[in-house]
Structures are given as structure tokens and as C-alpha cells.
Amino acid sequence: MTYILSADIGGTTCKLGIFDEKLDIVEKWEIATNKAGEGILENISDSFNVHLKKHDITLSDVLGMGIGVPGPIDFDNGIVHGAVNLNWTGKIEVRKIMQQYFDGPIYVDNDANVAALGEKFKGGGQNESDVVCITLGTGVGGGIVSNDELVHGHNGSGAEIGHFVVDHEKRFRCNCGMKGCLETVASATGVINLVHYYYSNMSVKSSIHDLITTKNVSAKDVFDAAKIGDEFSLFIIDKVANYIAYAASIMSVMSNPKYIIIGGGVSKAGDILIEYIKEHYEKMTFKPAKEDTEIVVASLGNDAGIIGAAGLIKTYVIDKENA
């Protein structure tokens, strides 16, 4: 038997896993993220040693190591260009550092891409060759898989779905400095942007009126109110869904995915959001490009990252050898 080592480094915890060649989990566990310099990388090696021993696996049985990092990546060289949540500044040569521990293939990608790859292999993507993943959280991120490979683009800015300009009125400023990005109208912050923009101009009284007027409302409040039929909250969710559907419809005429996977905290709003997205998508998408395309909810939760990091080795080592 041969194995894959996988790490999904987050700002608080680092998820680790040992996988088999089919991306089935042998064991998964977590360690706290050490933010002193690149200390976490040594902690990861040490932890892999302990857990490999437990399973009587030696490094010679390991085909490769995949690592997800929350920051911009030079994928070809395994270098991270800063990671705010890890206190990493400047250029961190993750592959080179980890190669002191393991001299086989090491692939490093950003957290959004590895999560998308995880969903492609074992989640909503059902191992199709062409899928896209839109992750709606504090921000909006995602990943695009075309021809079974992640789309990184020429400088690693592929699948920057959050910066897809969809609000043509350009009402809210994005963290990137521009206006109109999907992130300004479809992230948790985006939902609140829309709430404050519309509420003062509408005659309807929302069941979360007090939370809104005292500026204490959260995206979750809006989704909870929608679930019990609050008209204003349903109006907001319809707006959010419309923007996501537009991005999805454009992705369909560009990469024509079989599955459009919606993940992240905002997607937990549940069926209402997804149903509204489907309705708008159906109306606005070029017919041949939407044929047999399905909009689905991400199914792996927090495991998407380690499964996808292991998926890097399946994609770039195992499947390349068998091609």
C-alpha cells in the first residue's frame, strides 16, 4: 500500500491527514497552529512522524505530500507569498522547507483551491473533470477545475471569484480597493451591505428591524428571519442569489462545469438561497451551457481542505503517471 500525507493549515488549527491512493482517509487529526515564523511546518513533520509510526507506515510508502495554505501561492515552485492569518510575511518556500523532512513530491496550493479540489474528488463534484466551487464566507473565494486540473492562470490569480464584478451600480467598496466585486454583495459582509442599503428605503417592516437599525444584524440573522418568512430578509436573499447566479452563469459559458458547488458559511443559509440561485441561473444562462449542469451544496465541510490537499498528489502525481 502507498499513502498520501495532507495538511490544511488554518489560522487557528492545522488539519492533518493520511490518505490512501483513492483519497480515502486512513486517519485525520488536528494540531494547533504555531504562528512563530514557519514553526508550524516543523510541527507538521513531527506530527506526521508520530501518526505514520502508529500505522506502521514508513516515508518510503508515501507517494507525496499536499499542503493547503491561506495565502497567494506560486504553485509551480511551492512558494507562499505571505499569509496574514499565519503571520507569514514575504516569501516562504514551503516546498523547500518540507523537503528537508520528505524528499518525494510536495505540492502547495491555496486553501480555496484545495477545498475546491476536495469537493471535486469526494464531495459535490462527484469526480467530474469540470467543476467550479464558489465559497461564500467572510469573503468570497473558490476554485475552478477544468480538464481535471485546477486553473491557476499565469500568475496564480485564476478563480478569484470574489473579485468578479457583478454589482454594476458599484455601491460598495471591496477589500481589494475596487467597487462592485461579488464579495461586496454575496459574502457575509455583502449580505449586511445590502441590508443597510435597502432597508431605509423600503416601507416593509422586518422582524429583525431592531437588529438592523442598531447595526447589530449578522448574515445569520437575515437567513434565520428568512426561514420564518420575513419578507425583507427574503428580498435580500433573492438579491444575493441573483448576483451569485450571474457569476455562475458566466462561469458556465467560460468553463462549462458539470457541477457548480456552493460552499462556505453563507451556503448554510440552506435551501432558500440555493433555490433562488437556481431560479435566477436558469433564466439567465445560455441554453447549451447550462444543459445538465447542476448547482449543488458543498458536502465535505471542514474536511474539504485536507481531502483536496491530498487530491493534489492524486492529480499531479498518481493520475499523471497513469495518463
Added chain:
Amino acid sequence: MTYILSADIGGTTCKLGIFDEKLDIVEKWEIATNKAGEGILENISDSFNVHLKKHDITLSDVLGMGIGVPGPIDFDNGIVHGAVNLNWTGKIEVRKIMQQYFDGPIYVDNDANVAALGEKFKGGGQNESDVVCITLGTGVGGGIVSNDELVHGHNGSGAEIGHFVVDHEKRFRCNCGMKGCLETVASATGVINLVHYYYSNMSVKSSIHDLITTKNVSAKDVFDAAKIGDEFSLFIIDKVANYIAYAASIMSVMSNPKYIIIGGGVSKAGDILIEYIKEHYEKMTFKPAKEDTEIVVASLGNDAGIIGAAGLIKTYVIDKENA
């Protein structure tokens, strides 16, 4: 030496070529397109035989055959689902038919994709792994190359750039039945749509006033007038450029190409259109995604198709073997 056979089948003529492994042309020529059933396919085989003999090349020296067809393709199976301009209706199994003549690898793709692949290898794309091509003609088409492969998507609707919804006022109906597609505002027809939409509401008098009011104006008239400084024509070109730039900016956050190649008849409008596209693109694109990306004019003209059809063999046969 080994060779590639290439055919770019058009409605009037069929361009044929013999290429070497580096995609350099050994010989290129044309035959008239026979529209009686699939007759053109036999004509192509016969013509290849004659020209191979001339160069003392036997079929055993041929690595593969690439074919471009103006219609929707099932790329995996080499099947064309109708081609209006060739009078092909229903399912035509091009690979299977051509395999009676040549039993090596045969790849079939649509004309827009092969032209994009040609520009990627030998034209504006300078052999970069990530490029997109936008072709502005009677309609708007294009191709996307990510990780050195054409993006076909799960049912072949990848890179349907003409049906990218960019006109949010949805003023003009597209041939696809929807409104707002890039094709309705950036093709030759799209230019005319915008001329008639704006001219009656503007106080400026254009130097092509008579052509406009008698509905005899062509896209070429507009570009020619712009070249000599006609204010209204420059206004229209700026509008067209803005829509193309928006599509280009979205493509940059999705597939992050090194080169965005503008081709087709409308691109011959020259420097004005390209300069306007660059200006708008620069303002509206997410900074990391536009870094080092260049907007360039297609450079291969009518040869893009045969070079790209030969490029299918380089991509899927030669380079796969050497990977």
C-alpha cells in the same frame, strides 16, 4: 522526420496543411468545400495523398491528424453535431470516417477553439500555457487555454464567449434567444445595434449620417469614420471596447491568462479599438489578476485554424507523450 496533417473546414474553402512536430508549415493549400453530405472528408483524404506524395511522406510518418469544423463538437469522440455552413445535419462521426483513411490519432474541434490554439502556439499567445482568444466577427467566439489545454467543459460549451451577458440593459436580442450577450454589442452586427440605438438620441452629427439614417451603415464604415476622427463613431467604439474589456476583466479573474488575444474582422478596426479596450480593462480589473497580462491583436489571420488544428496533435499526442 514525423508530420502532422491539418484541415480547417470552412463553408467555402477548406484549408489544408502538412506540419512538422514543431508546428512549422511544410506546405499549406486550399480546396473548395464540397457540401454534398460528408463528401469534403473524402476530398480531404484524396488531397492529403497527393500532397504527401509530393513531399515523399508516407502515412507511417504521420503522427496524427487535426481537424477544425464550424459546428458544435463532442471532442472526446470526434463527433460533430451539425454544421449549418457545411449543410451537415445531425451527428457526423468525423473521426470514425477519417479513420478509414488514417488509423493514427485524429482530433476534431470547433473552428473557434482551433483558431485559439493556433494563436496560442504560434501567434499572439507566444506559447504561454494560459491564454484566451476573443474573436469578433459576424458573431463573437473564442477559445480558452488553461494549463496548456483547451477548455471544452463537460458538454463542449466552454469558451462560448459570445454569450457572456454584458449588456445589463438587455437591449438587443441575440441569435441564441437571450438578450444582453456580448455578441449583441461587440460583433459586426453588435456595432450596428449600438449605432442605431444611440444615434437618434444624440445631438452630434456624424460624418456617416446618411449611411446611418438609410440603415446602410456597416461596422467597417464606423471604424473608417473613427479613423478620421468622427466623434460619434469614436463614441460607439468606446462603448464596444467597454463591453469587450468587461468580458476580458472577468476572464482575468477566472482563468488569469498571460495574453488576451483579440481576433476576427472587427479587430481589424485597428489600434483605436485595442487602445480603448486596454484603457477600460486597466480600470476595471482586479489588480493581481491583470498583473503582466497583455491584450494583443491576433497575428495569424486565416492560418490560425490550420495551425491550431495541427496544434491539437501537438497538445494531445506529442506533448502528452513527453509529459
